[in-house]
Amino acid sequence: MSVVYDIAKKVASMWSLIVGLRVTTKNFFQPQVTVHYPRQSVDNLSTFRGHIELVGQPKDPATPRCITCMLCATVCPSQCISITKAKAPPPEPAKKLPDHAEGPLVPPEKAEPPKAKVIKTPGSFELNFNTCSLCGMCVQNCPVSSLRFSTDVYAAGFSRQEFEYDLMARLRLQAAVLGVAASQVNSPACEDTLERVDPEKYRLAKGPLTQADAVTKGKRGQAA
Amino acid sequence: MHIPMLGEVSIELIRLVLGLVLLAAFVGGNGVVLVWLERKVAGHIQRRPGPFEVGPHGLLQTLADAAKMVGKQLVTPAGADKLLFWLAPLLAFLPVFVLFLPISWGEGIFVLETNLGLVLILAFAGINVVAVMVGGWASNNKYGVLGAARAVAQSVAYEIPLLLSVLAISFMTGSLDLNRIVELQGNWPWQWNVLVQPVAFVIYFICGLAETNRAPFDLPEGESELTAGFHTEYSGMGFGLFMLAEYANMLVVCGVASILFLGGWKGPFLPGPWWLLAKMYALMALIMWCRWTFPRVRFDQLLNFNWKWLIPITLANLFLTAVLVKVF
Numbered sequence: 001m002s003v004v005y006d007i008a009k010k011v012a013s014m015w016s017l018i019v020g021l022r023v024t025t026k027n028f029f030q031p032q033v034t035v036h037y038p039r040q041s042v043d044n045l046s047t048f049r050g051h052i053e054l055v056g057q058p059k060d061p062a063t064p065r066c067i068t069c070m071l072c073a074t075v076c077p078s079q080c081i082s083i084t085k086a087k088a089p090p091p092e093p094a095k096k097l098p099d100h101a102e103g104p105l106v107p108p109e110k111a112e113p114p115k116a117k118v119i120k121t122p123g124s125f126e127l128n129f130n131t132c133s134l135c136g137m138c139v140q141n142c143p144v145s146s147l148r149f150s151t152d153v154y155a156a157g158f159s160r161q162e163f164e165y166d167l168m169a170r171l172r173l174q175a176a177v178l179g180v181a182a183s184q185v186n187s188p189a190c191e192d193t194l195e196r197v198d199p200e201k202y203r204l205a206k207g208p209l210t211q212a213d214a215v216t217k218g219k220r221g222q223a224a
Numbered sequence: 225m226h227i228p229m230l231g232e233v234s235i236e237l238i239r240l241v242l243g244l245v246l247l248a249a250f251v252g253g254n255g256v257v258l259v260w261l262e263r264k265v266a267g268h269i270q271r272r273p274g275p276f277e278v279g280p281h282g283l284l285q286t287l288a289d290a291a292k293m294v295g296k297q298l299v300t301p302a303g304a305d306k307l308l309f310w311l312a313p314l315l316a317f318l319p320v321f322v323l324f325l326p327i328s329w330g331e332g333i334f335v336l337e338t339n340l341g342l343v344l345i346l347a348f349a350g351i352n353v354v355a356v357m358v359g360g361w362a363s364n365n366k367y368g369v370l371g372a373a374r375a376v377a378q379s380v381a382y383e384i385p386l387l388l389s390v391l392a393i394s395f396m397t398g399s400l401d402l403n404r405i406v407e408l409q410g411n412w413p414w415q416w417n418v419l420v421q422p423v424a425f426v427i428y429f430i431c432g433l434a435e436t437n438r439a440p441f442d443l444p445e446g447e448s449e450l451t452a453g454f455h456t457e458y459s460g461m462g463f464g465l466f467m468l469a470e471y472a473n474m475l476v477v478c479g480v481a482s483i484l485f486l487g488g489w490k491g492p493f494l495p496g497p498w499w500l501l502a503k504m505y506a507l508m509a510l511i512m513w514c515r516w517t518f519p520r521v522r523f524d525q526l527l528n529f530n531w532k533w534l535i536p537i538t539l540a541n542l543f544l545t546a547v548l549v550k551v552f
Contacts (some may be wrong), residue, residue, distance in 0.1 A: 034272040
């Protein structure tokens with residue numbers, strides 16, 4: 001009897017073939033889930049981990065929160081971050097003491113030397129994305145949360161140099177674009193600027209555009 | 225012996241040559257359409273659009289691919305048997321024309337009238353195995369040889385139930401002539417052979433999949449384990465001919481299935497050729513549907529399924545048919 005039972009079981013298991021066909025048919029008629037790239041672009045980018053970028057200070061979005069502690073450059077296993085500290089402004093020339101000084105006269109050698117103001121913002125913050133392995137150690141270790149992943153999904157280029165990012169310039173540009181956009185929302189004059197808020201288009205415009213450029217561009221838009 | 229007059233010969237010859245030219249156009253055009261259709265079906269089943277960019281909904285994609293393939297260099301691998309290596313694609317493709325010859329497209333629409341049409345098709349369909357074997361062996365490539373070995377074992381095994389299931393129809397109709405088999409069926413589905421011989425139809429279809437190396441029986445190609453099996457080393461149109469031959473063979477399998485089991489060109493309202501084309505394409509859609517649904521079987525499963533299930537079932541079916549034909 002076991003032979004008959006085995007055969008019956010095998011025949012019954014053929015039903016799974018029908019189930020499979022039903023599954024593919026169902027999927028055949030369901031809407032597609034892919035994005036037709038050149039005509040559409042993806043919108044679920046909040047979790048996308050692109051190359052890193054700087055985060056601006058809340059009050060001054062063009063200046064990074066970075067305090068040039070160099071932790072990111074140190075922990076980077078690929079050594080693709082290079083930071084230089086901003087040079088302190090030249091010390092103000094010592095005030096000439098008036099010939100007839102009022103108040104107690106202190107001998108110059110005993111007076112405290114004028115303190116050089118400590119400048120903590122970086123002078124330049126460069127990322128060589130060619131060697132970056134996107135491990136995220138820099139983002140994880142930044143003590144002031146000055147680094148985050150960008151959402152540049154469609155980063156592509158023809159040369160290595162295009163992936164050597166000047167993150168300071170990038171931050172200035174982002175701040176300028178966002179600033180102009182925020183102040184002139186719904187103004188048709190700044191359409192080209194608003195367009196650049198779109199990350200994909202923005203990427204194309206990521207050349208060495210300074211804040212001043214962006215602002216003049218915005219003004220030109222206003223005038224027109 | 226009747227020696228045909230010059231006039232008779234030339235008329236037959238003209239019919240044959242014209243038919244072959246039309247068949248060549250049909251095979252080529254179908255290859256283009258079917259490859260596009262296959263990729264579209266695959267895409268939609270996997271919830272993506274498939275080819276989309278070249279032409280409206282990617283209709284011209286296959287033509288672009290064909291142009292690219294024709295432009296490619298024909299590379300012969302080092303240590304390959306050059307003659308056999310380039311003979312194999314031709315050997316795969318040339319019999320295709322013979323396979324289409326005896327198929328009747330409508331009342332009086334056929335290229336070659338023969339009362340042994342079925343035998344002709346089954347005999348020349350076997351050449352495809354030789355082509356695959358020669359191609360795989362001559363490539364001097366281990367994947368090629370493995371694919372060829374699988375192809376031979378598979379095709380030899382599956383030809384038996386295929387023949388036995390076809391034989392059941394022959395017993396019933398008492399003919400090997402495809403025209404005659406169609407004529408004995410009616411216009412309506414309940415007058416078709418598939419109702420009398422459902423088991424033979426299912427087994428014929430399964431064996432057709434296996435004979436044309438289609439998934440889930442595509443072991444000779446086996447992309448995931450043998451890169452591309454017997455055609456690993458073929459570039460450009462060498463590969464193109466194998467692929468064209470595969471699609472043409474599928475079409476022949478579907479054509480023969482429609483003729484034997486589904487009433488051939490018979491159907492209500494529309495003229496014959498349209499009905500045959502519709503039935504062929506419906507079966508092709510079924511083949512594609514199966515390909516994108518079922519996973520590839522293992523080699524032992526393939527042979528076990530054949531020797532332990534298909535052959536006994538077809539033998540029983542054939543015996544039953546013979547008894548019933550004798551009794552009634």
